[in-house]
Structure formats: C-alpha cells, structure tokens
Amino acid sequence: MPLTIKQAQELVDSLPSEAFESSQLKGYRIAQRASDYAGVSQWWLVVESEQRQRSDLKALKKRLSRQQQQAQSQLQALSQEQFSCEADARKAALKLQKRWKYYQLEQLEIAEKSHYATAGRPRKGAKAQSITYHVQAQVVANANAIAVAERRAGRFIVATNIVEAEELSNDEVLEEYKGQQGAERGFRFLKDPLFFADSVFLKTPARVAALALVMALCLLVYTLGQRMIRQALANAKAEIPNQLGKKTSMPTLRWVFQCFQAVHLLSLNGQQSISNLSDNRLLILGFLGSACQKYYLLC
DSSP states (O other): OOTTSHHHHHHHHHOOGGGOEEOSSTTEEEEEEEEOGGGOOEEEEEEEEHHHHHHHHHHHHHHHHHHHHHHHHHHHHHHTOOBSSHHHHHHHHHHHHHTOSSEEEEEEEEEEEEEOSSSSSOOTTOOOSEEEEEEEEEEEEOHHHHHHHHHHTTEEEEEESOOOTTTSOHHHHHHHHHHHHHHHHHHHHHTSGGGOGGGOOOOSHHHHHHHHHHHHHHHHHHHHHHHHHHHHHHHHTOOEEOTTSOEESSOOHHHHHHHTTTOEEEEETTEEEEEOOOHHHHHHHHHHOHHHHGGGTOO
C-alpha cells in the first residue's frame, strides 16, 4: 500500500510501538488493522522491519544533519537582509521556516536598525534618515516531526482483501509479499537492455504470447543457474569476486555471464581450444558443474 495515500500515511505515523506483535518471520513485527479503502473490505498489515528500520534511521540521521546545516545557513543569510517594515520581516521568517521539515525558528524577534546621514556614532538628537528591520532567531529541532519520522522508520503496509484469518494468516500474507520480490527481480532482468526485448517487433497476439513464453523459459533457466552456483558456493563455503572486486557467495548469474564475455573458441588446424580462461574463470566453472565445463573443453 503506497504511503502517498493519506489514510495509509496517518496509520503508519500514529501506531505506537506497543501495537505491534512479533512475527514468526525473523526480524519482523506486525500490527493488523481493518480498512474499507476504496469501498473494499480488507486488512492492512502494518509491518515493521528491523533491518529496514536500522537503515531508515541511519538515513534520517544524515538528513537531519544536512537540513540543520542548511537551516543555519539560510537563517544567517536572512538575518543580513533589510526589510522596510516589521510585518515583511516576520513574513519572510515564517516563509523560510515552512521550507524545513525537521527544524523550526524559536525566539523570533524583529530588530530595528536606524540609518543616519553620516557614518559613525550619531549626534544627540539627530534624526534617522531611514529605519530597516532585521530577523533575529534561533534554529531548533522540531521534536514532533522528528518523532513521527523515527516512528515511521522501517514500516510499510501490506494490504489484502482476504479477511478470513483461517484462510490466510498475517505471517502467510507477509511471506507471500516477500516471495513475489524474487519474481519481480527476475522480470526486471527481462526488461534490461541487455536482453534486447525492445528490438523484437511482432504483429500478432499469438506471436507476442509465444515470445512471452520464451522469455519466461529463459528466466526459469537463468534462475535455476543462479540457484545452482549459489548452492555450490554455499556447500563449498567458498566465494568469488563481485563487480567491485569483493568476495561474495551470492553472485548474480548476470555477473557470471559478464565474467565470460572475453572468452573465445579458437580452431587451428582442426584443433579447438579456448582462449582467456583465467584463474578466476576456471574457479567459477568449477562451481557450475560438468554440463557447463564441457563447453569450455574441460570435460
């Protein structure tokens, strides 16, 4: 459920920590609430993820520090401005405050400054030629806004119109939601420019359906290959370098494919050989099994 929806946003922001119950899925807590959003009876499961909460709080801390520096700088610039009346100065200060989400102005005062014809200390009884008004204030944290942001950290809503508890439990709803992320990552792979799907033009619905089937089968093979190499690495308690050169036991098959882009099959005087089989590529092939190794003349 997108948190751009006001009802969802208010629910996430208002629920106290005590409203959540531990889930059977490690690292999650769930609070269940009924809803009839859009005229549909449904359950909204407000999920609190421990891992996501840590990440969100860390990002919030950085935003607070950055916004505080910006607010101090903007207030400093505003205090140097001259206004012709007190109302204009106060209006500018309040307008600036609205731009900040987690900070506000306190001890707001509008100071008068008299300007005389000659520089230096004015003579006794001298009349000012003009008067300007200046903003004076302090930037302080908006405790309520920060508390709401901290309470929202790590939370999201999963909605279901299956309202019978015996049909689908809260943990099962969350597990189904988490499970679909794997499929979504797979279809994101199919949309990748490297798959060249946008270069194929078909005229009939039957051919579009056939292409979709071929793409789904490709995704199935891709997923099985990725699962196989990850299981082989886990069983051997081994790791291979990732894109950043760091060791990982959870590589994507796409990265494994890219590792073999510079490998070529050579034929000379009727003898075939493989070029550019580096130590790293041989290491990876060792985890892919004999069915893959035979293509590189290793079996």
